Amino acid sequence: MFNLLTSQLPISKWASNFVEWLTTHLAGFFEVIQHGGNALMNGMTDGLTAIPMYLFIAGVFIIAVVTSPKRWGFPIFTLIGLAIIANQGLWNDLMSTLTLVVMSALISLIIGVPLGILMSKSDRTQAIVQPILDFMQTMPGFVYLIPAVAFFGIGVVPGVFASIIFALPPVVRMTNLGIRQVPTSLVEAADSFGSTTAQKLFKLELPNAKNTILAGANQTIMLALSMVVTASMIGAPGLGRGVLSAVQHADVGAGFVNGIALVILAIIIDRFAQKLNTKPGQNLPDAKKRRWIVIISLVVMVIGGIVTSFSNTSGGHKKVSLGYVQWDSEVASTTVLAQAMREHGYDVTMTPLDNAVLWQSVANGQVDGSLSAWLPNTHGNLLKKYKKDITVVGTNLSGVKTGLVVPDYMAVNSIEELSSQANKTITGIEPGAGIMTSAANTLKAYPNLNGWDLQVSSSGAMVSALEKAYKNKEDIVLTGWSPHWMFSKYKLKYLSDPKKAMGDNEAIKTIARKDLKNDDPETYKVLANFKWDTKDMESVMLDVQSGMDVNKAADKWIKANQKTVDSWFEK
Numbered sequence: 001m002f003n004l005l006t007s008q009l010p011i012s013k014w015a016s017n018f019v020e021w022l023t024t025h026l027a028g029f030f031e032v033i034q035h036g037g038n039a040l041m042n043g044m045t046d047g048l049t050a051i052p053m054y055l056f057i058a059g060v061f062i063i064a065v066v067t068s069p070k071r072w073g074f075p076i077f078t079l080i081g082l083a084i085i086a087n088q089g090l091w092n093d094l095m096s097t098l099t100l101v102v103m104s105a106l107i108s109l110i111i112g113v114p115l116g117i118l119m120s121k122s123d124r125t126q127a128i129v130q131p132i133l134d135f136m137q138t139m140p141g142f143v144y145l146i147p148a149v150a151f152f153g154i155g156v157v158p159g160v161f162a163s164i165i166f167a168l169p170p171v172v173r174m175t176n177l178g179i180r181q182v183p184t185s186l187v188e189a190a191d192s193f194g195s196t197t198a199q200k201l202f203k204l205e206l207p208n209a210k211n212t213i214l215a216g217a218n219q220t221i222m223l224a225l226s227m228v229v230t231a232s233m234i235g236a237p238g239l240g241r242g243v244l245s246a247v248q249h250a251d252v253g254a255g256f257v258n259g260i261a262l263v264i265l266a267i268i269i270d271r272f273a274q275k276l277n278t279k280p281g282q283n284l285p286d287a288k289k290r291r292w293i294v295i296i297s298l299v300v301m302v303i304g305g306i307v308t309s310f311s312n313t314s315g316g317h318k319k320v321s322l323g324y325v326q327w328d329s330e331v332a333s334t335t336v337l338a339q340a341m342r343e344h345g346y347d348v349t350m351t352p353l354d355n356a357v358l359w360q361s362v363a364n365g366q367v368d369g370s371l372s373a374w375l376p377n378t379h380g381n382l383l384k385k386y387k388k389d390i391t392v393v394g395t396n397l398s399g400v401k402t403g404l405v406v407p408d409y410m411a412v413n414s415i416e417e418l419s420s421q422a423n424k425t426i427t428g429i430e431p432g433a434g435i436m437t438s439a440a441n442t443l444k445a446y447p448n449l450n451g452w453d454l455q456v457s458s459s460g461a462m463v464s465a466l467e468k469a470y471k472n473k474e475d476i477v478l479t480g481w482s483p484h485w486m487f488s489k490y491k492l493k494y495l496s497d498p499k500k501a502m503g504d505n506e507a508i509k510t511i512a513r514k515d516l517k518n519d520d521p522e523t524y525k526v527l528a529n530f531k532w533d534t535k536d537m538e539s540v541m542l543d544v545q546s547g548m549d550v551n552k553a554a555d556k557w558i559k560a561n562q563k564t565v566d567s568w569f570e571k
Helices: 002-006 013-027 027-050 055-064 073-087 091-121 123-138 141-152 156-180 184-192 196-226 230-231 240-249 252-276 287-312 328-343 355-363 378-386 435-447 459-471 522-528 535-543 551-562 562-568
Strands: 317-326 346-352 368-374 390-407 425-427 451-457 475-484 492-494 508-511
Touching: 013 027, 013 141, 027 091, 027 156, 027 287, 055 073, 055 091, 055 252, 055 451, 073 091, 073 508, 091 123, 091 156, 091 184, 091 196, 091 230, 091 240, 091 252, 123 378, 141 156, 141 230, 141 535, 156 196, 156 230, 184 196, 184 451, 184 475, 196 252, 196 475, 240 287, 240 346, 240 459, 252 346, 317 328, 317 355, 317 522, 328 346, 328 368, 328 535, 328 551, 355 368, 355 378, 355 390, 355 508, 368 378, 368 551, 378 390, 378 435, 378 451, 390 435, 390 459, 390 535, 425 459, 435 451, 435 475, 475 535, 522 562
Parallel strands: 317 346, 317 368, 425 451, 425 475
Antiparallel strands: 368 508, 390 475, 390 492, 390 508
């Protein structure tokens, strides 16, 4: 007992070893699910996207009208809500989100309802499953992303996996509750008439528990929808990406627009789900006629999607996937290269990822390459970890710098001169960033920083804190890097770092998966040729910061530097 109280149990190691064991021994199984799931869900998203936007909106509106007799509030909300989403250019993101939610909810129902039935029939099963459901429901959703990436890599499949775990408990609990609440007298009457177990279940218990089960299903759908933003951290497409990007860049407007789109989708799904939860014997007037109108509307939407798909079929383009971290510098470089490659006939997919997940994704081949490697210092540990599976293609930007940054009005020029400024706080960015590791090492390297805190935030939140402090002429110490547009907007200075704890002589490198050069030498050469300078990057970053769409800013730079762009594609 004494040892248990004084010695730390290696729970973290046990969990890591267990996940590693599953990943090693069930790799084939996970790979099948990953490929099959990607094919299924990408196909579903493509199918939804193929339906003409106006036809989709009209179809959903008609269905809302048919299922809401004499009540026009919900149909009008549906029409206006979907029109707003389309107006904001978020239609494709909406379809991706709808795919994630539908698949997560559907699989949760397929698993959850039978499991709830088993729990209702066996007290022992209930005693075993109940604590597991408690664990699933109370564990933070972010935790599920770790094994999801380990099992399935990045994309929509791990997003659905994490969503299922998070959203499954309500439908299991409510199915169990609904069946257990069926009056005993009815069950006894069924037994007296010689009903079999199956007859009792399908003709008595499930019909009587239908409302409770559907209430649980509705909760499951809403929980799956709540995981959209979380799933976007591991590459799941959809509206969640927009919300996450807005948070990381402190973009209130973009966050509000994407958030409103999610709210509209949630209300529409919730109201349609509630319409299934009718009282026994409750039917709409002309129910048969209304049912046929719904079916015809769905058929017309499907036919419209098929026609559009055939009309839009084109020759195959070379597919390339680029991963990036949502830092302003990496967004600028990746978007410029992606737009240039598209002009040259490439089908480019850009996937925003957490930095650590990005390196893992390049290493396992799910992402072809990235322009986001700050070496040799900032991301040196990640390169060391994945060097066997990653190729450093070349340098895309030289002369970059990282360090601790302060406004020029602060009377301090060296890290050694810091004492109690800024409330002994260094304002940082995302916890997975290499510069945060360097900052943590800096706190240890300098005795005068004893008692200082490293505040974790995001690149957007850090800039917001800088803007507020700069306006009020308050002290602030930041984790900074160049190039960055903030050095053009504010008068800032790097603190000298005699011990080089923050690193020295950095460059932004292009990395690629190990086999890319053999599999696709043409793409590899483009990645190797991509180079620009600090002035180029900062011009794109400033345009974006001034309110220009990042794709338009990239196109503007490409048109102004066509010779440079053409050199990237030289044979």
